[in-house]
Amino acid sequence: MTDPTTDVIQGTLDMLILKTLSLEPMHGFGIARRIEQISRGVFKVNPGSLMTAFQRLERDGLLDSEWRHTDNSRRAKFYRLSRAGRRRLEIETADWTRRAAAVARLLRTQA
């Protein structure tokens, strides 16, 4: 409980992936590191869950993927946000902001 790093909140991983990819196409580790960096280490990403999420989002049509060769000529899978993914991100962001604000308000009044 005292450990400040936590697993990603259930259900928010998809949104975080979409947000991360909205800047540029990335591969799996890149996404994970970006999430950890931006959240300042609050969120730790489990690679297994991450890859499961990729498959889910890809099948839902929110992500597209392609295999590219990296600088050291390794095969790597890069993910890119699709148009549907961009729309979804907007909806989720708006939704999340609304909820978070509401929860924050509630917590304030309770206190």
Added chain:
Amino acid sequence: MSLWRQLTHGLRRLMRPAAVDQDIADEVDHYLEEAVAALLAEGVPAAEARRMVRLELGTASSVGEEARSYGWEQTVGVFLSDLRHAARQLRNNPGFTLVIAATLALGIGATTAIFSAVNPILFEPLPYPRAASVVMISDFGPGGAPQDTTFGTFLELIERSRSLDAAAVSKPWQPTMIGDAEPERLTGQRVSAGYFRALGVTPILGRDFQPSDDRPDGPRVAILSDALWRRRLGADGSVIGKEVTLDDKTFEVIGVMPGRFENVLAASAEIWAPLQYSTSLTPDGREWGHHLRMIARLRPGVGLDRARSELDVIARSPLAEFPRVPWASLKQGLVVNSLQHEVTRAVRPALVAVLGAVLFVLAIACVNVTNLLLARGAQRRGEFAMRSALGARPSRLTRQVLTESVLVAVLGGALGMLVAEAGVHALVALSPPGLPRLGAIRVDGAVFTFALVVTTLAGLLVGAVPALAASRADLQTALQQGSRRAAGGHQWTRRVLVVAEVALALVLLVSAGLLLRSIERLFAVDAGFDTTRLLTMQVQGSGRRLDSDAARLRFFEQILESVRKLPGVEAVALTSQLPLSGDRDGYGIRLDGQHDLKDVSGALRYAVTPGYLDTMRIPVRRGRALDARDVAGAPRAALVSESLAKRLLPDRDPLGQPIHFGPEEGPPYTIVGVIGDVKQTSLTIETDDAVYVAMPQWHWVDSVMTLVIRAHGDAASLTPAVRAAIWSVDRNQAIARVGTMDSLVARSEADRRFALILFEAFGLVALLLAATGIYGVLSGSVAERTREIGVRAALGASRLDILSLVARQGMVLMAVGMLIGVAGAVMASQALVTMLFGVSRLDPVTYGAVVLLLTLVSAVASAIPAWRAARVDPAITLRAE
């Protein structure tokens, strides 16, 4: 879009699992390498970086495992691998697979075949629009049993009832069609105009009957069946308006029914003509005879109950404008039932009993297969323990076992469809003549669906117990080969199953035995005449040449003469109706001098030639038989049956008494003799009163008579000679219903015989399956206890001791099973009561015989494993450890 991706990605994974797995592996590898590279970039030493990654993120295989777990195709993949494994298992044990599949095929096939017969008769609606609202309306007979209705009642009901939409009456009609081909006696119906409308069908060619067709001396018009139209008229499309010759009269064809039209009231009817009864009802006319079957279609929204209560009110409140006769007073009300109920009533008990029996066979087959699978499971305990040790969850093992059992059931089901196909043909061939909707009995979609459901259920059912056993496979005990505890548990389940099997088999065998005894009793019943070596056939004397009574009389006498001269004929006679043939022709009888209509009672009428009693060997009890004296113009003479003499004249000498019989015309008949009772309807039904008169002395000369011929030798072989003799008299007369009396007797009890044959077959199968079940359990037990038996032998147990040890085990199972079975048979036999005859459903002889039979069979089944156990060599078994 997303659904499309779900599908394509999933399918790609199923089609090319290696490529997809490689992709995932590559992605995971790359991820972990990047993670290590990131740490290296922070200055962490290589070995430490790898350790940290492994610790924090997991190994390539554990991450890959999770990444691969996503997707619907995973479930399918597991199923496919289960299926492959199951197929391999079955292929590796062809003998085992074959036995199980064959057992299930027998059970599923028999059940499916019976279902295909029962479904159209008992469950499917009749093939008419809104079939549920087609009803049959009957009058109550003197004994309280439903009987055919009269034209008078029909007219009153259609006038007064508000709940009937269309109603009609019909009666059988058997005209002879003369044309280019041989004269042919057709089966048809005379119907009132609304007949086809009540059923809800219309001719496919031409028009339906109109009320204007259906009046006395109306136009001679006919509607043909599709089959007749094709057979006799070459499927002529312009047949409407053409004429056909029936009984020497020309009828105009006005319509042809569609080929799929099923006439459930008279399945073999091929031609219809209007009834043309008179609406001015005279009390002694045919309009008041109980010989019409009435059907009606209820108005939309009117239920059976409402129609029943309305018709009941009408029946109980006669109106002056609708006069009734005493024998059709409707005092007891009317019988209103759905047509479906009425046409299936006679065969329902037999069909329900057979359906029950076949489900028993299926149950026994399933129990047997369960037993075999359990035995197999016991041998595979090691395999399951290994899989479970390697991390397979119990649910996975359960699924594996169920997949195997369903797979083998599907195999059995496929074979079962072949059995069913053959079974349906056998059923149709065996079916009693009264079985309705014979044409609808076939393997169709509904039957196929049924077989599929039964197969799946059977697969799950037979797999359930072994699956449970497999999922409970306890690692510790299972890996210790030959563990006593586990073996004991399985044996216990298997014993329960054997007990169940024996009990089920006993119920089936007792039922079969009761039916067998009934049939025996039935055929021991005295028909009142000698049924052996009798050939019978209907001869028709119709046509313009035979229009007068005298001409017909001469025609029939000529036939008698020419048949009598044939070699091999011992005696020959003619009768207006033949016992056990389905004929029922009765008239009112009253003593001369009593004029109250209430005293009218009915008796069957036999107009016969003098040799009839001799030919049939019906004994004369008192007085004389009919002879050459009793010709037209001579004093009218009559013979009465014993039962009639007792009832009509309980305290007087019947001889010499004058009676009126049939239409009220001419002088009375004088009773000249009393003769033995004869069974007319069926061997099981009490004898009816009967009056015999000489053919020339009846009020008219019938146009259809039945020839009875007593042969010296085989009766059937006389047929061609008799046919030729009749046609030598008149080429244009049809001969119908040719058959020996023995076959008629058999056919009159065909419903029971049908049930008996099936019960015997099912009983035999049950016996075989039960025997193999006992054998299987005992040999399994002997195999598992070889070591124990070896020890016993080493410690001094004699062969006899060991023999009895095993045999006793079998006998205990048997005894428990039979005890339960007897209780079950006592209950199940209640369903058979209506089909039993002359034997109690608790008949001790049957129960005793079946118990004895089962004991013998199971003694043999236990003897083999017991013998094997007794020959166990202690030295060898103990060394094998």
